[in-house]
Every structure is written in structure tokens, then in C-alpha cells.
Amino acid sequence: MTDLLPHHLRSLQAEVADLRASSRRGRYAPSPTGRLHLGNLRTALLSWLITRLQGGEWLLRIDDLDTPRNRPGAEASIQEDLRWLGLLWDGPVLRQSERRGLYATVLSALRRSGQLYPCRCSRRMLADVSAPHGRSGVYPGFCRSLAPRWGLEDERLPSWRLRLEPGRLRWQEELGPEGCLDGPQEVGDVVLRRADGFLAYHLATAVDEWALGIADVVRGLDLWPATGPQVAVLERLGLEPPRYWHLPLWMDGQGQRLSKRDGGQGLADWQAEGLGPNAVIGRLAASLDLVPEGAELSAQELLQQCQLEPLRQRLIQPRAES
Missing domain, CATH: 3.40.50.620 (HUPs)
Incomplete structure (x- = not known):
């Protein structure tokens, strides 16, 4: 698309x-x-x-x-x-x-193509209904099928939501849980412009x-x-x-x-505490067992000691041990 x-x-x-x-x-x-x-x-x-x-x-x-x-x-x-x-x-x-300007251009293109709809649900309304019905934070779609009203009402503009189609969203995940979520059930229609006019974090x-x-x-x-x-x-x-x-x-x-x-x-x-840059890099790296406790080294020296796949395996271990 x-x-x-x-x-x-x-x-x-x-x-x-x-x-x-x-x-x-x-x-x-x-x-x-x-x-x-x-x-x-x-x-x-x-x-x-x-x-x-x-x-x-x-x-x-x-x-x-x-x-x-x-x-x-x-x-x-x-x-x-x-x-x-x-x-x-x-x-x-x-x-x-x-x-x-870049984000607004993409947002406008999505709206012109019919991918967005205006939503006038308040946070309080959504908080009141989210707990008994499924996963908290997933938009239940109250405004999805309503006739679009984009302008001011009661001195308030709507937020703009991206309409998600049925299916799973997938991405390549190196460390965390499997990169897969059901779009409508686990993510919900995403706000791309907030009701206060701010462009949303997810869009940008x-x-x-x-x-x-x-x-x-x-x-x-x-x-x-x-x-x-x-x-x-x-x-x-x-x-x-x-x-x-x-x-x-x-x-x-x-x-x-x-x-x-x-x-x-x-x-x-x-x-x-009197720590210099090398001591701080050492402590940060030691917190993940990349170097021994008490090691002092620069970021460049740490880079020279690391390889990508062993680093990835080491970062996975804390999650596996928890």
C-alpha cells in the first residue's frame, strides 16, 4: 500500500x-x-x-x-x-x-485515503469500560462506524484513529517476547493525532x-x-x-x-562518588556480566571486546532466568 x-x-x-x-x-x-x-x-x-x-x-x-x-x-x-x-x-x-511537516504529510495522506476516523471518546469513558471487557488499553471501537465528525464540538476536537484490519502484526524481535500481536484484539485502533492537536508518539x-x-x-x-x-x-x-x-x-x-x-x-x-567515564562504562557493562565487576574501560575498548551474537545471547539470559 x-x-x-x-x-x-x-x-x-x-x-x-x-x-x-x-x-x-x-x-x-x-x-x-x-x-x-x-x-x-x-x-x-x-x-x-x-x-x-x-x-x-x-x-x-x-x-x-x-x-x-x-x-x-x-x-x-x-x-x-x-x-x-x-x-x-x-x-x-x-x-x-x-x-x-513530515508527520503531518503522512497523517493527511492516511486521512484522505479513508484509513482514519475521528474519535470523541474521553480517557475517563475508556477507563470505565476497559476493565470488565478484555485487555485494558485496547480501544473497543465505539466511534468506528459512526458518521465522521471532524470539527469542533463543545470546544473540543476529536482524536484521529487508524482503523486496524483483522489479522496479526508481526516484526523481527531479537530479545523480547515473540514479535506478534493481534491487531484488533491486542492493539486496537491507534490514535495518530490527539484531541489536543498534538501528533501522536506512535505516528512520529x-x-x-x-x-x-x-x-x-x-x-x-x-x-x-x-x-x-x-x-x-x-x-x-x-x-x-x-x-x-x-x-x-x-x-x-x-x-x-x-x-x-x-x-x-x-x-x-x-x-x-568520584567515578570517571571508564569506571561508569565498566559498571554499566558489568550489570549485564559483559565484563567483571570493577572493570574500567572506555566504550571503544568495550566495543573491541564484544561480538554481536554472544552479546545478544547474554542479553537474553536475564529474561530467561527471571
């Missing part, structure tokens, strides 16, 4: 295909909502390693579309932490806020993975459920999804995953 793409984007198809074939391009895509915690930094290190082990380019993309959640100085601190660790990216920093991310020629997406296991909606967007556009590596999460002493929201331990805490 690549004919859904506007002509000037269809012309990128061959270029993107060549890019994926010639370079296993990867990316790290944090949101500027606060300082990176140690789990974020470990993900960045592994994303960098997996890309560099394949001779690929590693891009830094800032996912800053949800502007109310962005925090002043967060992007600068992200770049500072990555540079300090020696995790240097290729090319300029990419910002989703500067790519809105899916379009970027394709347009930037990303071959490998390395991110935390908590984002595995987001893969279904993003693959749904790519499939509807007739585009091939990248390969996904959903990494085991780093837990704190209470068994809770680290998070920026909860003020999870960050690089500054280890720097305050």
Missing part, C-alpha cells in the same frame, strides 16, 4: 532501502523530560554497541513532540552525559519537533524509523507493547519495520524499574 505515501515520499523508498542494506543504522531516542537515569544510559550504551558492531551509523533523536512534558535543560544534559561517556553519535542531533516514531533508514531499534522491554501500534502504521503504509531489540530493564533494590519520573539514580550520583 505504498501508494498511500505522497509522491515525494514514495521517491525515498529506494534510497531508504539502499541505506538499510548498506548500513545497519541505529538510533537512541530519549525524551527531554529530565536527566537520564542509569537504565537509560545502559540502553544508550547497548544501542551504540549493537549499531557499531555492525559497522552502522548511530543517530541521536530527541523525541520532544509532547512539549508540556519537556523540561528546560534536559536535552543539553542528555547530550552532555553521552559525550562524557564517549557515546558519540553520527551527524546532527535530530529533533521530532523539527520534523512535524514509526515514520522516523522508516524515513531515517533505521535498521535496528534498541530500547527497553517496557516499550515492547508500543511496537504493535508502530508496526501497524508502517504496515498500513506498506513499509518494512526495523528489527527490534527490547532490552531487560534495570531494577532497583526494591525490584522496581528505574525511571526519570521517580528520580531514578543518574550519572551525577556516580560522578559524585
Whole structure:
């Protein structure tokens, strides 16, 4: 269904295909909502390693579309932490806020082709009905068959949902659970533009993975459920999804995953202990048994010690042991 793409984007198809074939391009895509915690930094290190082990380019993309959640100085601190660790990216920093035109073009093409419908269901309404009927978070399709009303009603615009057809969504998964979800039953019709006018994360991310020629997406296991909606967007556009590596999460002493929201331990805490970049890389790598405890080495030295398939097997083990 690549004919859904506007002509000037269809012309990128061959270029993107060549890019994926010639370079296993990867990316790290944090949101500027606060300082990176140690789990974020470990993900960045592994994303960098997996890309560099394949001779690929590693891009830094800032996912800053949800502007109310962005925090002043967060992007600068992200770049500072990555540079300090020696995790240097290729090319300029990419910002989703500067790519809105691309996403809007794809969104408009999907709407013109009849793939979208307006939805006026509130979050509260969906929360009230989701618990007794199947899996929470899957849209029950209340507005699917209604006559489309795109304009303002009671000073409120609708969200725009992508209509999913029956069938399973599949992707190549290297670490997490099998890359397969039932579209209507386990994913549901995906919001691509929110009722407040913001372009949705799933739309922007899916379009970027394709347009930037990303071959490998390395991110935390908590984002595995987001893969279904993003693959749904790519499939509807007739585009091939990248390969996904959903990494085991780093837990704190209470068994809770680290998070920026909860003020999870960050690089500054280890720097305050007097640790330099090599000691921090050593601790991050040792947390996955890639090096012995107490090892100190640069990111480049770690790269020289690793091979892709043994690394993948080592990353699978924590999930198998849990």
C-alpha cells in the first residue's frame, strides 16, 4: 500500500532501502523530560554497541513532540552525559519537533485515503469500560462506524484513529517476547493525532524509523507493547519495520524499574562518588556480566571486546532466568 505515501515520499523508498542494506543504522531516542537515569544510559550504551558492531551509523533523536512534558535543560544534559561517556553519535542531533511537516504529510495522506476516523471518546469513558471487557488499553471501537465528525464540538476536537484490519502484526524481535500481536484484539485502533492537536508518539516514531533508514531499534522491554501500534502504521503504509531489540530493564533494590519520573539514580550520583567515564562504562557493562565487576574501560575498548551474537545471547539470559 505504498501508494498511500505522497509522491515525494514514495521517491525515498529506494534510497531508504539502499541505506538499510548498506548500513545497519541505529538510533537512541530519549525524551527531554529530565536527566537520564542509569537504565537509560545502559540502553544508550547497548544501542551504540549493537549499531557499531555492525559497522552502522548511530543517530541521536530527541523525541520532544509532547512539549508540556519537556523540561528546560534536559536535552543539553542528555547530550552532555553521552559525550562524557564517549557515546558519540553520527551527524546532527535530530529533533521530532523539527520534523512535524513530515508527520503531518503522512497523517493527511492516511486521512484522505479513508484509513482514519475521528474519535470523541474521553480517557475517563475508556477507563470505565476497559476493565470488565478484555485487555485494558485496547480501544473497543465505539466511534468506528459512526458518521465522521471532524470539527469542533463543545470546544473540543476529536482524536484521529487508524482503523486496524483483522489479522496479526508481526516484526523481527531479537530479545523480547515473540514479535506478534493481534491487531484488533491486542492493539486496537491507534490514535495518530490527539484531541489536543498534538501528533501522536506512535505516528512520529514509526515514520522516523522508516524515513531515517533505521535498521535496528534498541530500547527497553517496557516499550515492547508500543511496537504493535508502530508496526501497524508502517504496515498500513506498506513499509518494512526495523528489527527490534527490547532490552531487560534495570531494577532497583526494591525490584522496581528505574525511571526519570521517580528520580531514578543518574550519572551525577556516580560522578559524585568520584567515578570517571571508564569506571561508569565498566559498571554499566558489568550489570549485564559483559565484563567483571570493577572493570574500567572506555566504550571503544568495550566495543573491541564484544561480538554481536554472544552479546545478544547474554542479553537474553536475564529474561530467561527471571
